[in-house]
Amino acid sequence: xxxxxxxxxxxxxxxxxxxxxxxxxxxxxxxxxxxxxxxxxxxxxxxxxxxxxxxxxxxxxxxxxxxxxxxxxxxxxxxxxxxxxxxxxxxxxxxxxxxxxxxxxxxxxxxxxxxxxxxxxxxxxxxxxxxxxxxxxxxxxxxxxxxxxxxxxxxxxxxxxxxxxxxxxxxxxxxxxxxxxxxxxxxxxxxxxxxxxxxxxxxxxxxxxxxxxxxxxxxxxxxxxxxxxxxxxxxxxxxxxxxxxxxxxxxxxxxxxxxxxxxxxxxxxxxxxxxxxxxxxxxxxxxxxxxxxxxxxxxxxxxxxxxxxxxxxxxxxxxxxxxxxxxxxxxxxxxxxxxxxxxxxxxxxxxxxxxxxxxxxxxxxxxxxxxxxxxxxxxxxxxxxxxxxxxxxxxxxxxxxx
Amino acid sequence: xxxxxxxxxxxxxxxxxxxxxxxxxxxxxxxxxxxxxxxxxxxxxxxxxxxxxxxxxxxxxxxxxxxxxxxxxxxxxxxxxxxxxxxxxxxxxxxxxxxxxxxxxxxxxxxxxxxxxxxxxxxxxxxxxxxxxxxxxxxxxxxxxxxxxxxxxxxxxxxxxxxxxxxxxxxxxxxxxxxxxxxxxxxxxxxxxxxxxxxxxxxxxxxxxxxxxxxxxxxxxxxxxxxxxxxxxxxxxxxxxxxxxxxxxxxxxxxxxxxxxxxxxxxxxxxxxxxxxxxxxxxxxxx
Numbered sequence: 056x057x058x059x060x061x062x063x064x065x066x067x068x069x070x071x072x073x074x075x076x077x078x079x080x081x082x083x084x085x086x087x088x089x090x091x092x093x094x095x096x097x098x099x100x101x102x103x104x105x106x107x108x109x110x111x112x113x114x115x116x117x118x119x120x121x122x123x124x125x126x127x128x129x130x131x132x133x134x135x136x137x138x139x140x141x142x143x144x145x146x147x148x149x150x151x152x153x154x155x156x157x158x159x160x161x162x163x164x165x166x167x168x169x170x171x172x173x174x175x176x177x178x179x180x181x182x183x184x185x186x187x188x189x190x191x192x193x194x195x196x197x198x199x200x201x202x203x204x205x206x207x208x209x210x211x212x213x214x215x216x217x218x219x220x221x222x223x224x225x226x227x228x229x230x231x232x233x234x235x236x237x238x239x240x241x242x243x244x245x246x247x248x249x250x251x252x253x254x255x256x257x258x259x260x261x262x263x264x265x266x267x268x269x270x271x272x273x274x275x276x277x278x279x280x281x282x283x284x285x286x287x288x289x290x291x292x293x294x295x296x297x298x299x300x301x302x303x304x305x306x307x308x309x310x311x312x313x314x315x316x317x318x319x320x321x322x323x324x325x326x327x328x329x330x331x332x333x334x335x336x337x338x339x340x341x342x343x344x345x346x347x348x349x350x351x352x353x354x355x356x357x358x359x360x361x362x363x364x365x366x367x368x369x370x371x372x373x374x375x376x377x378x379x380x381x382x383x384x385x386x387x388x389x390x391x392x393x394x395x396x397x398x399x400x401x402x403x404x405x406x407x408x409x410x411x412x413x414x415x416x417x418x419x420x421x422x423x424x425x426x427x428x429x430x431x432x433x434x435x436x437x438x439x440x441x442x443x444x445x446x447x448x449x450x451x452x453x454x455x456x457x
Numbered sequence: 458x459x460x461x462x463x464x465x466x467x468x469x470x471x472x473x474x475x476x477x478x479x480x481x482x483x484x485x486x487x488x489x490x491x492x493x494x495x496x497x498x499x500x501x502x503x504x505x506x507x508x509x510x511x512x513x514x515x516x517x518x519x520x521x522x523x524x525x526x527x528x529x530x531x532x533x534x535x536x537x538x539x540x541x542x543x544x545x546x547x548x549x550x551x552x553x554x555x556x557x558x559x560x561x562x563x564x565x566x567x568x569x570x571x572x573x574x575x576x577x578x579x580x581x582x583x584x585x586x587x588x589x590x591x592x593x594x595x596x597x598x599x600x601x602x603x604x605x606x607x608x609x610x611x612x613x614x615x616x617x618x619x620x621x622x623x624x625x626x627x628x629x630x631x632x633x634x635x636x637x638x639x640x641x642x643x644x645x646x647x648x649x650x651x652x653x654x655x656x657x658x659x660x661x662x663x664x665x666x667x668x669x670x671x672x673x674x675x676x677x678x679x680x681x682x683x684x685x686x687x688x689x690x691x692x693x694x695x696x697x698x699x700x701x702x703x704x705x706x707x708x709x710x711x712x713x714x715x716x717x718x719x720x721x722x723x724x725x726x727x728x729x730x731x732x733x734x735x736x737x738x739x740x741x742x743x744x
Contacts, residue, residue, distance in 0.1 A: 235717050262716040265676050267474065267663045270467040270597075271711045274460070294575055295667040302585045302594050323577045323668060 090133040091126075091382040093118070093372065094153035096174065097164040097365070101141025109355065110164045110365040111136040116352050117369045117406065124407045127377050135159060141166065143173035150174040154181045160376070160384050161186065163368045166361060168194060168237070171205075178202055184387040186368035188361045191237050195433040201388045204430050206364035206423075208337045208439040210238035211245050216441050217285050217310060217335060218249025218257075224308055224333075226283030227255045230276055232296060233287025234264035242287055264292040273299040286311035290320050301328045310335065313444065318451065326449040338442030338456050339363040345370075345404035345424035360425065367423035371395055373406040374421060377413045395421050396429040459590040464708045470597045472684075472704025473604040474666065475677065478659030479684040479696040480611055481652035487628035487691035488648040491549035495536065495556040496656040496681065497674030498563035503529035503657020504664040504673050505571055512579050518665070521578075522603065525661045526654040533653020534646055536563065560675070568671045576669045600662045607658060608697060611651075615693065620647055628691060680723060687727050689740025698738050702726065 095114045097107035111134075118132045126132060135157050139146035146165065153159045154177060161184035165171040168191035175194065178185040179202040187194065190207045197203070221229045229250045233239040239261060247257045258279045262272050273296070276284065284300065284307065286293045293315040300309075309329075313336030321329055339346055339360055349358060349366045358366075372387055374394040379386035394400070394409065400420030403409040409419045421428055426439045443454045478500050485493045503525035510516040510524045536559055544555045585592040615621035626634040627644045635641060659681075660674055667673075684703050688695025703723045710722035730737065 260716055263719040266707075266719060267667045267673075267677055268467075268471055270470065271464050271708045272716050274463055274467070274592075275711065275716075278460075290575055291668065291670060291672075294577075298582060298667070301582060302596075303592060304584050304587075319574050323575045325577070325582045328582055 088130055090131040091128070091376065092133050092135060092157050092159040093369070094150075094157060094159035094162045095134060095136045095164045095365075096139050096146065096149055096153065096162050096170075097136070098141040098166045098170070099138035101139075101167075103139075103141040103166040106166060106359055106361045107138070107164070109353070109358070109362045110166075113349070113353050113358075113362050113366050114163060114369045117366060117373075120352070121373055121406050121410070124410070127373055127406075127410060128380065128382060130382070132373065139165060139167075139170045139174075141170065143167075143169045146170035146174050147177065150177050154178070154183050159183060160382050161372050161387055163187075163372065164361075164365045165189060172197070175199055175203055178384075182384045182388075184372065184384040184391075186365075186372065188364045192241050193237065195435050199434065201434070202384060204368075204391060204434040206367055206425050206428065206436055207360075208441075209435050210242050212435075212439065213335075213337065213441075214242035214245025215249050217242070218246035219253075220333070220335060220443065221246070221283045221285060221308070221310060222250050222253035222255055224283065226250070226281075226308055228279065228281045229255055229257045229283045229285060230279050230281035231257065231259040231285045231287060232272070232276060233259070233261055234289070234292055235261055236287065239287050246285060262292070262296075264288060267295070269296055269299050272296075273303050273305075276300070277303055277305065281307055283308040283310060286315060288315055290315050290317065294320055294324060297328050297332070298324060309333065312336065313442065316446070316451075321446055321449060321451060329446050330449070332446045333454075334444045334446075334451065336360070336442045336444075338440045339424055340426050340440050341456065343404065343422060343424055345422060348405055349424045363423075364425045367421070367425050367428050370406040370409070370423070371421055371428065374403075374409040374413060374419060377410050378419075392430055394419050396427075460712060461709070463591050464712055465705060466591060466593060468705030468708035469701060470593075470601055470704070471708065472701035473601045474659065474662050475680055475684050475704060476697045476700035477604050477607055477662060478656040478674075478677070478681045479688070479700045480608065480693055481655030481659070482681055483685040483688070483691055483693060483696040484611075484624075484648055484655070485652040486685065487693070488624055489545075489552075489645055491545075491552040491556070492682065492685075492690070493541075493556045493649075493652065494553065494678060494682075495533075495541075495560040495563060496652065497678040498560045498567070499529045499533050499653040499656035500660030500663070500674035500677070501564060501567055501669075501671055502532050502660070503654075504660035504669045505567055505576075506657065507661040508576055508578060508664070508669050512576075515579075518578075518580065518599070518603075522658055522661055525657040529657020529660070530650040530654030532563070533649050533656075537649045537653075538646075560678075564671050564675065571671070573671060578665060578669075580665070596665060600665055603658075604662060607655070611655070611693065614651075620644075624648055679720070683723055683727050687730055687737055689737030692737070692739035695737055695739030702730075702738075 095111045097110040099107045115134050118134050122131050137149035163186045165187040168189040171187045171189040179199045185203045187205045188207045192209045231243045243259045250257050309332040313334040316334045375387045375390040376382045379390035397418040397420045400418040403419045429437045442456050444451045506528035507521035507525040511521045540559050544552045583595045585594045623639045684700035685696050688699030706726045707723050
């Protein structure tokens with residue numbers, strides 16, 4: 056009985072050391088020291104679920120390319136992917152694992168503003184760099200000490216673009232309707248700034264998006280006699296609002312977020328309700344060489360904006376590590392603007408080329424697939440292109456990318 | 458003045474839409490003595506059933522309403538028999554909580570088949586009519602008309618048919634009704650069918666006004682519940698009065714408070730009425 060037991064334990068120990076050995080194998084094979092670890096924290100499930108998997112794969116594809124070209128700082132990079140479930144609580148648990156267990160230098164790809172807001176403090180406390188695609192203004196207002204950048208234009212920038220577009224279309228009386236969202240207030244302020252600069256007037260109405268009908272709200276909108284209405288809501292409430300405005304006989308311009316007035320909305324309402332409606336969305340820079348490289352790299356014809364942004368994030372982080380000569384989160388924080396916006400830098404559109412130039416001691420300036428990728432001190436991007444579309448004959452038609 | 462009249466008009470229209478599912482809710486409460494929150498899912502199911510026959514078979518609004526009534530009613534009865542009936546012995550609160558769970562399950566079954574996308578009925582959208590500075594939509598008028606006809610039919614059913622009288626008898630005094638030879642189990646099934654079916658019709662009317670998605674019923678559930686409570690739980694005329702009162706209060710309040718507080722206004726009205734009159738407008742007994 057005793058003997059059997061001892062034998063069994065030996066077997067067990069032998070087998071487990073073999074197993075352990077095999078997981079450690081890759082680092083022996085590289086024989087270049089420990090790999091540098093980078094985490095992706097994207098929503099693989101939940102409302103961000105359509106985007107997260109592609110984002111994580113894109114990061115892996117970029118890293119594979121860099122590893123094939125010899126890695127960075129003489130080391131390979133290892134990507135560890137976790138799921139934030141589009142849920143702050145799950146996001147925090149996954150971030151804890153990435154930071155405490157895997158000891159990653161950087162986390163890329165947090166999508167929902169709520170998740171980013173929850174995860175960011177863990178990152179700056181542990182000196183881990185965080186790159187996000189979330190849009191809420193409040194995120195870069197956090198005391199992140201430089202450990203956070205985002206590639207998504209914030210609502211200040213988006214509000215300004217809406218206002219400028221309305222003014223450029225000749226609107227003098229612009230009305231903003233929106234449900235209660237974290238960004239409705241700042242968006243309206245920035246619309247007003249742009250419209251008033253062009254000599255126009257604005258007014259706004261914040262509605263309760265849980266109501267089945269908005270007749271009285273629409274009456275209030277119509278009393279302002281607007282010649283342009285900007286919709287700040289999501290698809291379900293914007294659908295109802297558009298129908299009510301049509302019934303009320305509104306004839307002016309309509310401008311909405313592209314995520315609200317999308318193909319599904321256009322298909323679900325009678326054509327005349329949404330005809331002529333403009334949509335605005337932050338746009339990838341589709342004519343950039345970085346964008347074309349990305350399309351080839353992941354084999355997706357028109358990657359979504361978040362995939363495009365996460366591609367830029369991983370390229371920037373890898374180059375920042377090379378420029379700093381160190382792979383820590385602090386090194387990335389200190390060096391990221393040196394590779395994203397060096398005034399005298401050679402323009403590059405991918406990390407592999409960038410790493411070569413950095414090795415030769417030359418400064419680089421990354422021009423990304425999502426845009427120029429220049430960051431303010433707070434961590435916001437300073438400019439971005441926007442995509443303007445209009446519903447014409449029941450189809451969303453591209454007007455311009457500017 | 459015109460503004461106030463317009464708000465009143467809008468309130469009546471909205472209230473009439475809420476009244477139909479509120480009757481269903483209160484009828485179930487009257488007979489079975491528990492609040493059935495699954496009527497949100499029955500409204501959604503009714504809306505989707507009507508959408509299905511409207512888009513795929515070109516059914517007009519009237520047949521679509523009948524289909525919605527039948528489908529929501531049948532789903533209601535089978536869900537009640539399988540999920541909620543076994544809980545009845547454990548008390549009203551248990552059944553009410555069970556109905557919340559049932560609502561979530563049914564809503565997700567709808568999601569499984571139809572997805573989360575927004576849908577609209579394949580019916581033309583007509584601009585509003587205007588008169589004396591007021592505007593009124595032909596579609597809203599049509600919905601109002603249907604709502605009134607359906608309410609009339611329900612009243613007639615309860616007043617003049619054997620089943621209706623039996624239902625009222627059970628609601629009034631279940632023990633006495635049993636002594637008189639009324640089988641409560643049959644009445645319960647009938648009531649659930651009627652209640653769920655009315656919720657289904659309400660779903661269609663709301664969907665006509667807005668759009669259809671799996672959350673349709675859930676979005677109006679609180680208002681429906683509030684209308685029933687305000688009118689006095691278990692009283693059918695009360696549900697109608699409560700729905701109209703909530704609709705009018707919400708719309709008129711928009712003239713003075715920001716639209717974000719619309720729901721809050723409805724509930725403030727309930728608080729006020731129930732403080733003064735705990736059994737609601739027409740409630741016979743205060744629980």
